[in-house]
Amino acid sequence: MTDMKKSPTEQERVGVYVCHCGSNIAGTIDVDEVAKFAEKNPNVVVSRNYEFMCSSTGQELIENDIKEQGLSRIVVASCSPHMHEKTFREATERGGLNPFLYEMANIREHGSWATNDKEAATIKAKALVNGAIERVVHHAPLEKIPVSINPNTLIVGGGIAGITAALELAEAGHHVYLVERDGTIGGHMAQIDKTFPTLDCSACILTPKMVDVGQNDNITLLTYSEVESVEGYIGNFNITVRKKARCVIEDLCTSCGDCEEKCPQKVVDNDYGAGISTRKAIYRSFPQAVPGYPVLDKENCTYFQTGKCKICEQVCPTHAIDYEQKDEMLNFDVGNIILATGYDLFDARKIPQYGYGRLPNVFSSMEFERMVNASGPTSGHIVLRDGVTHPKSVAIVHCVGSRDQNYNEYCSKVCCMYSLKFAHLVHEHLPGAEVYNFYIDMRTPGKGYEEFYHRLLKEGTHFVRGRVAEITDADRNPGEENKLIVQAENTLLGQQQRTPVDMVILSAGIQARHDAEEVSKLFKMGCDYDGFFNERHPKLAPVATMTDGIFIAGACQGPKDIPDTVAQGGAAASQVAKLISQGTVMMEPVRASIREDECSGCRICNTLCPYNAIEYDEEKDVSRVITALCQGCGTCVAACPSSVIDGAHFTNTQVFAELKGILWDVQEEITAKQEAI
Amino acid sequence: MTDTLTSRPPTLIDKIIAETPGKASNLYACLQCGTCSGSCPSGPDMDHSPRTIFAMIDSGLEDQVLMSNTPWYCVSCYYCMVRCPQEIPITDIMYTLKRMAIEAGYFREVDQDKAPEFSETFMDLVENNGRSFELGVVMRHHLRYHPLSAVKLATGMGLKMITKGRMDFTPTKIKNLPQLKAILKKAKELGGAA
């Protein structure tokens, strides 16, 4: 490191802190060796390793060293800056230094967690730490830039999560744009009959909230609409929404329902009706729909398909039908965004051995929810596919598409509980019927959940511990004729068991929305392998995301039951409310600036800037950065032919220094050879 | 590769995994869900359901595992394998268990069980001719181990097969038998059984 001694900045007094993160780092990286190595750098005056740098004691180490050892620069080697950069900047500041005189070396996510090779991990850690040291000595004190927060909020998804969040904010006096893809809000909760474990009627507790949303002046409700584009950043997002043409003039429609009643075209309702009920071509998903005006489904409308009919137009007393209606583009600004886009149910057709779609009396869980619902196609009667026969025996199959490498590896969390609920509902509706629950493990964590399981045990449900292998109508033994045979091992007996039943219900798991990937890209945030949106921190920031100003709530973040979903809706709302009441947030001062005296006025940067944040001064023949508009991407910095644009906190000098630093070992070889020559 | 974090001396499960091609290490991840046993066509006739065998393997009950008739009752239908939620190559593991049982000389204890002899009869034929043929195997197998049923066979179904001209008594030999024998001889040196 002879050349480092020549470093012009060796007068800087750097403190280096290597974090063990328990065994997360220390288990793979020799933190002691790394700290000792750092000490050798001429700029370093203090080099420590400590078990948990993010702990208050860890932070105090920094603060005290700054005061006592007169440190001028701080380097912490621990986790990702996206995890704790803020923490240590604040510690640096409390110590009396400008927070930007601090640099982080990510030796956990990019180091100890990414390899098992201890030696290699330690070498890499040394490199990253050295890079940070070399970089930080070139840091300059910076001031954060205040950004004002637009008090309006966009909420995407009108399920119980979105509804909760919208009401929380609206009732706190903030304006909300609630965007829902379907014709009505309500989401999955509007489809289901009873909620576990309390068994209160889902619609009864949901619809009042839906009405509140419809009536609250602080909520702009945009149903049958989808977000087209999202521009900007925290506090200042610009949103474009496509309001799809429902062919109904909302101002004229009185929601009388005549059009729906008279429409001659019956369609199987695969959305709200889960495919076992029908609706009309112009329809409201259900009577309590909010808003009350219907949607005209062009694919199935006789007029749109054949050019004849127009019955709805004739019967509409207020002439609210408009076949010419076009999609409408709405544009508005918001300060924050809450995504509550919910989930899709696993498609049981993907498991052929369960016969769903082939065997009529195999039902999906949502089909059963609709069937057992008083407002459903059978007005709440549990019947076979023929629509009349009551089953004498019902098998409920857990873990359909969950806990399975072939489909979804994770546990869907709610299926055990709703399967128990189904069992109860069958007992309640058909007292004589036998009910069998086939499960791998009974998972009932939650208030009153285990008690509900015990209640079902007492109600006489048969619980078979064994994952169902196949469901067939091929009878083999006497007593199986014209039945569905559920074949599984009763693992507690170690015996294969064939259970003949009349009806099978497949408890399908929860999946990310089929288009979750595109949505996450639209909002510039991440999803995990399963397509669920990534929270900022799994424990400590469950509703925040890596993108400031964007929050998530409900099952779009992972399988969740109603209580947890409502809790997250509220949590997201309060996070937004906090930002609104702050009024402004401090933004990273990572901005470009042009040294005008050296600018040649070539204007290359002007056209490159994606935010038109660079203006050209005719008189002086120089370009100038409009700091308020600059987002700090640095494209102009890289492009400037005369290198007179500085990207604060990412200056060429800083990057070059870091580069040299992380290549210390290979550097040594080279310099050795250089000196040889 | 396996993700196991333990560095304990190899136990029964480790040995079995090492001896099985494919993603055998998934066996570590067995959920004991019973999908395999529920799917198994011959499951009801097994001493232990496949799932039970895996539990026994994990508990290191080597003798009981290798003495069990379970692997010998596997019909290689692969239902368990395609349905296993942990993608365990169950059928291949059953083959491994058969080999280990033979090596350990265990299968002989499973008296009602003729499987190993059957496999061996079959193997002899193949090694000496390069070709086999179901009925030859069947007849020889029965003549060798169950003369009585062989007679029944010869007069019953066997007879029909002969009259239908579907049955040979000597298989056709391949031309380059020495080559095959050389290959098999070398292969056996390289770790014959298991």
Place this chain on the structure above:
Amino acid sequence: MKYGYYPGCSMEKNARSYHTSTMAVAKPLGIEFIEVDDWNCCGATEYIAINKIPAYALVSRNLALAADQNDSENLVAPCSACFLNLKKVDHYLQENTELKEKVDIALDAGGLSYEPGTINVQHLLETLSVDIGLDAIKAQVKKPLYNLRVAPYYGCLVPRPATMGSFDDPEHPTSMDKILEVLGATVIDYPLKAQCCGGHMTQISENTALELIRRLLKNAQDSEADMIATLCPMCQLNLDAYQDAVNAHFGTKFKIPIVYFTQLMGLAFDLPENELGFGKEIVSAKPALAKITEQAPKPKRTRERGKKNVGLPMPIMAEEG
């Protein structure tokens, strides 16, 4: 189109009719099957149970020969067991270097060598349904098998294990169904189409095997099938030759002919009877074949189960299932 051809031991005698009918239908479809010279037994499901390396070496010799004689990179096996053994060995040799090294040494002892992956192993059904395709087959149909109710039976080893990639669904295959439909036959939705025929269980635990066979026959009879179409000598043998034993053991009266799907193709192609090997089956197919009529049955869903479907709508199925 040229294909390497691995008949396997059964085709020599027991499943002769499968072999001859395969050769017969190949011609009009423009397939040239070139038999691998001096191939040896694949070891069925037995060999691997005794010896690991020799079992792999045994199969590798065939792959090596096929590669040397390289008439085509495709090697077609009509027997399910042969097909799977060839495909599996080729697959595991690619995956497992240690295994490959040993097998290489063994092959070398016989002056052979094989580079895994050079041969693409296919089952005959894949060749016909994927490579040749339904349209080409349809074009050859001269005498449609109208009103012949056929239960398509796949057995285990063609659809499974899908771990090496399969051309059909491991649980609910349909490729043979489609071929038979093209031939004009009435195809039964046969729930046990991919269940086990008992394999070698007939020799190990006859009762176990007989029960497995009974299920298949019973289910075929329940769905009023005139015959069962197979694609595997072992399946054919167990269902055909053991039918008497099943009847004796369970007091049933099954009389269901078991034929190879290639025989039915030949019939529909109106090829000379003697090439198709009918009459070799123990339960005669004659009475069933007599049911074939000149004119097509009035169109109705082949999926009878669909009929019961009144009342609540059924879930819509994606076409390819």
Place this chain on the structure above:
Amino acid sequence: MSEQFEPVIVGFLCNWCSYRAADLAGTARIKYAPNLRPIRVMCSGRVDPQFVLQAFRSGADGVLIAGCHPGECHYVNGNIKALRRFALLRKTLEQWGIEQERVQLLWASASEGTILAAAVDRMTEEVRTLGPLRWGEKVLIDEAVLAVGEEV
């Protein structure tokens, strides 16, 4: 250290996608070649060709530039600008005898930890087979140029 040559690869990762992809790879405990030494930049569009040259001068055997997928750039289209520069840069480097494999451009979104890890593994192997670059030594003659470069 093992006998085989362990290449040193410098990675310029954009703050919004690729750096987070690497974070995710770590969080998910995906193991990949420890040969990558990441440097965070706000956007792949910030990567100045000088950075790459400097990396090679300072002894790197390979340079990976990683950013958001086209159309997903946090700064609208910085990654497209990176792409344009990259094409040019690669040509130039080739003329100086630096093989294509040594400088690679990758799109990895915040959710694509696996993709990033796989790419690093692949690149490490490719560069390993190429062997050490030692460009730093090769350009000793250009020391002057080098010095200028560092002033920037």
